[in-house]
Amino acid sequence: MKRAEYDVLIIGLGIAGASLAWKLSQSNLKVLAIDSKPWNRFGDKPCGDAISKEHFDNLGMPYPQGKELEEKVEGIKLYSPDMKTVWTVKGEGFEIDSPSYVQRLTKEARDRGVEILDLTTAMKPIIVGNKVEGAVLFNRRTNETIEAKAKITVDATGYSTSFRSKLPFEFPVTESLDDKDADVAYREVLNTKDEIDEYPYLRIFITQKASPGGYWWYFPKGPNKVNVGLGIQGGMGYPSIHEFYNKYVDYYAPDIDKNRLLVKGGALVPTRRPLATIVWDGVAVIGDSAFTVNPVHGGGKGSAMISAYCVGKAILNAFENNDFSAKGLWNANECYIERYGAKQASLDLFRRFLQKLSDDEINYGMSRKVIREEDLLEASANGDLQLSTAEKAMRAIMALGKPSLLFKLKTVAEYMKKVKDVYKRFPAEPNGLMKWKYSVDSIILEFNKALEK
């Protein structure tokens, strides 16, 4: 068996792993990054490929350019189930060619000294005492088994969680996912028959009938190409995603040319709050594997980049202090919670509420402005649903036909605030984690009960 030693081992080169490799390539650390796929398939995973521009600005990540950028997005049009209410939410973003962008980050990281191995799979962790100290890898290109020791090992394995799930149960980063806290999603990329109307705008169709617990999307990739798909809530016993796709695709994407199908595929998306901790002794977790996806819209690329940024900073700090323990890496949690995690937890509650609404309630809520564009914007930017007393009274009148809807909305707003407050009290040290996690889990349970009423 071949043996090698590194400062950092990154497992998985999707957007999360590639962003971290890119960031760490600016340091002097000895980094190995691997992926089971061949180079030309890095970043190739089913996705809507939409990312808000602010993520690149906030994290100092390079904008997609050339082939990587398929369309500059100017905003989103949100359709009510009956299609009678359309909200236009402005906001800059990109429709990207994910493989090209991820491969560019990886290539730049390699050019600056990060070692990259494709067709290489992490088979099992190396545990010494209570610490992770690397992984046993298998390289299919050379048919070699490699014992790769590392001071810090990063799981960026996506939804598979294929590394962290093999760690001993006592590691809190082994937390698993309830099926109902995931969406099954499927999309196709096709050419259209005609030029797409207002193609810099993404379209989202909210409909429990055609995508229960999720939504349909129509994301143009330029004037004649579109990414169209849907997500539905997992664990509910719904019919297969393909059944929904085939039944409704002509309705939501009437202009696609089915003879010019470019790509198709589906995958699962976690839609909950992040892992209680994204670091432990000698190990960190980023991207889908750490459940960093936005629970409401299912976008996970931007927040995967945030988690990579926070873990990258924590790794540099750990090397400065020569401390690779959970404590030494702990500021990754603080950074992620501040930038995204607290909001994500409050959106986890909002998501549970939205998934329980009927199409009728959504039509009513959107047309009578019981929920408004501003609320959604505020909720998606900060995870807050603020309802002042005057507003509540006004909306009560507007919601006269559906008092229970307003009542539930008030409860949701209260709990969203509650959970954010708990996230503000994230423990300063790892030994406070379990008690804190218990208070988060209790709020979720309480909230679920309140929604049932």
Ligand SMILES: Cc1cc2nc3c(=O)[nH]c(=O)nc-3n(C[C@H](O)[C@H](O)[C@H](O)COP(=O)(O)OP(=O)(O)OC[C@H]3O[C@@H](n4cnc5c(N)ncnc54)[C@H](O)[C@@H]3O)c2cc1C
């Ligand atoms: C249909 C669909 C539509 C979506 N639409 C959007 C959208 O429009 N915008 C958005 O922001 N997000 C969207 N998402 C979510 C987004 O795709 C993910 O959040 C994001 O791509 C996750 O990136 P990642 O790097 O964490 O994981 P991945 O991209 O899954 O990368 C994980 C990598 O790890 C590798 N790997 C796994 N195990 C091992 C191992 N043991 N050894 C070596 N390598 C391993 C895999 O080969 C893979 O390359 C969508 C998801 C789906 C399914």
